[in-house]
Amino acid sequence: MATTPRIIVVGGGLAGLSSVIKIAEAGGKVDLFSIVPVKRSHSVCAQGGINAAKNLKGEGDDVLKHFDDTVYGGDFLANQTPIKNMTAMGPAIIDLLDRMGVPFNRTPEGLLDFRRFGGTLYHRTAFAGATTGQQLLYALDEQVRRHESEGKVTKYEGWEFLSAVLDDNGVCRGISAMDLRSMEVRTFPADAIILCTGGIGAIFGKSTNSVVCTGSAQAALYQQGAYYANGEFIQVHPTAIPGEDKLRLMSESARGEGGRVWVPRDKNDKRVAKSIPEGERWYFLEEWYPKYGNLVPRDVATRAIHKIVYEHGMGIDGQPMVYLDLTHIDRATLNRKLEGILEIYEKFVGDDPRDVPMKIFPGMHYTMGGLWVDFNQMTNIPGVFAAGEADYSIHGANRLGANSLLSCIYGGFVAGPNAMNYAKALPAQAGDGGHSAEFSRQTQLNQQLLSSTGSENPFKLWRELGDTMTRHATIIRYNAGLAEADAKIVELQSRYKNLNLSDKSQWANTSFAFARQLANMLELSRVVVQGAACRDESRGAHYKPDFPERNDAQFLKTTKVSYVDHAPRIEWEDVDISHIQPRPRNYAATA
Amino acid sequence: MATATLPTPTTTAAAQRTGTRTIKVEIKRQATPDAAARTEKFEIPYRPGMNITSVLGEIAAEPITADGRETTAIAYDANCLEEICGSCAMLINGKARMACSALVDKLREGDEPITLAPLSKFPVVRDLAVDRSVLFQNLKAVKAWVPIDGSYELGPAPRQFPQIQEQRYPLSNCISCTICMEVCPQFNDSTNFVGAATIAQVKLFNMDPSGAVLKEERLRALAGDGGVQECGMAQNCVAACPKQLPLIEAISDVSRDVVFQQVKDLFAR
Amino acid sequence: MAAAAPVAPPDLASSRGVKPLRAGQGHSFLWRRLHSLSGIVPIGAFLIEHIVSNFEALNGPLAYAQQVKFLNGLPLVRVLEWAFIFIPLLFHAGYGLFITFRGRANVNVYPWASNWMYLTQRVTGIIALAYIIQHVWRQRFSGVSLPEHPGAAFHKVQVELSNPWMLAIYVIAMIATCWHFAYGIWLFSVKWGITPGDRARKRFGYVCAAVGTGLCALGLAGMWAFVSPKYANAPADVMPEQPAGVVLPAPSVAPPNSTNPSQPGRVAPE
């Protein structure tokens, strides 16, 4: 149809920007929507690095080993073909990023340096200091700015995606979006759209994610008919620093260098940590796992800490926190080996971890599940593509460290050209393509919200949601707890109807925008909870003590959830295991 | 909160209202870009380890002023909450800082209120949110990118010694928070100075083996009105930069390169 | 195909606030560099020369007179004076005021040393300007014309400095100017990228401080000559008009009844 396809990309993280680059290069016109200026997207938070089997260390690494590690790491739940393609593209992606000027660390010879990460035996992770995600995002952001200055890209920063515009045949013809300053709703035409809106950390209240990672966009599409897949799979990081507003990552190297995890034996002990004598401290990891002690694998540590807090009720000061103690190690050693990460703690907590034991707790960290997509990154809604943390492909039941940045760029690189191809073959729309209908649906929703005169505060409802989700749907899951959580969400949904917006103004109204997102978050939370409830097995990050084993016969399947009658409906889909046969996943044997 | 029940991640503000300690906050507010500014006072239950973004979150959950009037949640920018996205710069006790890394315990002396205000050099959108897009326009003006041929496979980049990487990396850490611009006496609407951040980015891209192809264009751009010459070496930028960029180094080096470029152009063009 | 045409995002920043860089446009770079350069040469060079000349006063009224005479005897002196002193100074001062008024000093909020130096550079510039205006008017363009009567120089200045207010003004101006110049050298070196590296800049800072202090000491010492009791009540003119055709040099041996053995030349009042 149109000579120049017009594509809308929603989200300016790594995935969004990489798809924009591909489309602009292929001669398409892109409208790029993002809530925050794209340079401030959540991708800046990634620290560790990005995987690619470049084999620059003479270890005999290759892309098939990377492929195998990823499949195995994901506990065989991910479709294997996209993983194979991604790992094969890995080395070229690193070269490209290098050419874009990413200040990757170097060897003395001027080549890229690589480090080792969890879940592999090879030095496969390229890194730029301790801010790899930031550096990668900036490199892509700069390329997009170049295309923008050449008129190929128009940025709509400070606009929030509300929904897709679907025509009578259910084909996507654009989006509706809201300007977060003027609160004006508009629809924008497009031949295809790519959703790259990141993770869903915010439905767990506090997480290591950024503020805008609410999953609201994915949830909106889900309510419009898109499948949401593997929602129950989220990754929890064992050592996060609980803050008043978010959880910040504390690198595992703190335990690696000898950090000891403990709580006071008496749960009502109010003394400062250092004055509690050795005998009155409970080093529960060392007691429960004498062999590995504090260095048990991630998931084991995570579950143990969770158990101490939520089952034994022994968190410090009744809060979900335990001590991670480095104070027995001398200052000089700490400064030499851990200075960077100790400074982070000092900056955000205000205590010097060389003197005072750190307080840590596992934190919601990564969303493996997401919008269902085919191998071309297209959802089941024609014309709607998805990429990055927002889609479900690649990581299966568990994500390997440093694989996410790669999957985001890969996803964007696949989605962009495919969206172009799709757009070129798209027949012209009949009538207005559903624009006016979607426009009035959205304005009506806004009107409803603005005229609601109840007593509930959206931020408080959100806190309750986060509390429920964290307690029942993160690390250890029981069917009873999940049922309780689902009931709680339904309760919150009914209380939501009784919302009181203290702010009804039509200019930069943050509580209004948040209230809209909250409705979507509640829907998505049910997807997570019900998916977890149905999956009666333990696989990857999903752990049910009542079903401690992986059950391939019944659950080597993708959970596909659709929105039917205002509730999640679950279906199962076979997993593509065309390359590697599933085998038991057991890191302890090799650890 | 009963200790018998399971602990919650966040104790609600209401439960804490009974507590004794509170934090006083005075916030400069402005409903629209053209509205008059006013100050609202809040008293918030204190919890250890609070930062300014959590104080603002607390107000959103309970938008009631210190004298009991209902008000609206404060508008402000924040995303990462770990001082890496550059969103949350504002004036805290009069000084430009990142709100997410500003700890309440380190800000207060006794019962003094904490004051919050929007950055003063940028147009206010609402309350503490300002429009900082001028920085992104400046980055466009100096072509702060490496003009690669395309994103298709073209093999590895030219080799780069670690020494070069070590110089480029700190410059690439700039989070576009605009604090260096806010604190600079030369950055204002009569000089229209670009500010230190953009100058540092010029150095970063001029140092890249491939990015250097645009070096001359960047240097010429920076000699335009509002360019590097407007710096008066007040050095507030380097003192205030939350990411400790070597800004004076960058300004000095780029200044020299611009002079050379101008002299060269004088004779060669 | 479109139901709603795409709109451009509203742009608050383009209507208010600081404008983006005018890449490659305008001439402010050139003017700014000229300003910077003019502070060193010729103005800075003149300042050094002037202070060294004034230091001659320590050798007494006659030596001072000879110095003044020597300078005024330079070929094309009037041209030199305008080309290398007045015009650059006018430009530097004028543009300096322009720079000053476009800055928004904020030491009240950010009381850091370098920020104080930024403010001080402006304040000392303004002090220097105010001082130089009155100084050049009173010493150069009013009263006895020194280019024509170099011998009257010592007395003229002495009369000026006998007023304690004037003396205070001179002391303050001397300190301010030297400060301005010394920090100006440092600024110059940074802005032209002559001192690469933080350590080089720091070290050069000490050098500048030493130069400034030395210059200031020299200048204040020169002033001391005019107020010290040693040359109190110097003659109004130590080199009265010579008959046409008579050319100095002045006698190199002290005349018989000289009151000052170290001072060659006539001292007795007429």
Ligand SMILES: Cc1cc2nc3c(=O)[nH]c(=O)nc-3n(C[C@H](O)[C@H](O)[C@H](O)COP(=O)(O)OP(=O)(O)OC[C@H]3O[C@@H](n4cnc5c(N)ncnc54)[C@H](O)[C@@H]3O)c2cc1C
């Ligand atoms: C602390 C931390 C450390 C990490 N470290 C690593 C690491 O070392 N290696 C690794 O591989 N991975 C790491 N990850 C994971 C990785 O950072 C993310 O998975 C990845 O950045 C996600 O990128 P994205 O492009 O999918 O989305 P994001 O970067 O999250 O971007 C989402 C975009 O969508 C926009 N958006 C969202 N909703 C809407 C809407 N409704 N309308 C318009 N726009 C919207 C946002 O503005 C934003 O631009 C880490 C994650 C965290 C939290």
Ligand code: HEM
């Ligand atoms: C020790 C203190 C000073 C003394 C005694 C002094 C004395 C004099 C005298 C006597 C003249 C007149 C010379 C002539 O007409 O030929 C003069 C001129 C001048 N002085 Fe000073 N001066 C002093 C400090 C300064 C300072 C600090 C400045 C600042 C830069 C300054 C700037 C000038 C200028 C610009 C002229 C005019 C130059 C000219 O006509 O050649 N003086 N000074």
Ligand code: HEM
């Ligand atoms: C007469 C009034 C004067 C005014 C109003 C003035 C003003 C200024 C100002 C505002 C600056 C700072 C420029 C900047 O930081 O960008 C400056 C710099 C400087 N001034 Fe002056 N000045 C005056 C006189 C002098 C004199 C008498 C000298 C020499 C002795 C001098 C030497 C310098 C030098 C060397 C610099 C540094 C140049 C630079 O910034 O690169 N100035 N002046």
Ligand code: SF4
């Ligand atoms: S240079 Fe520093 S202060 Fe300036 S924008 Fe960058 S990070 Fe912020």
Ligand code: F3S
């Ligand atoms: S504060 Fe401003 S004046 Fe220069 S040294 Fe920094 S940019």
Ligand code: FES
């Ligand atoms: S919220 Fe990202 S820097 Fe503060």
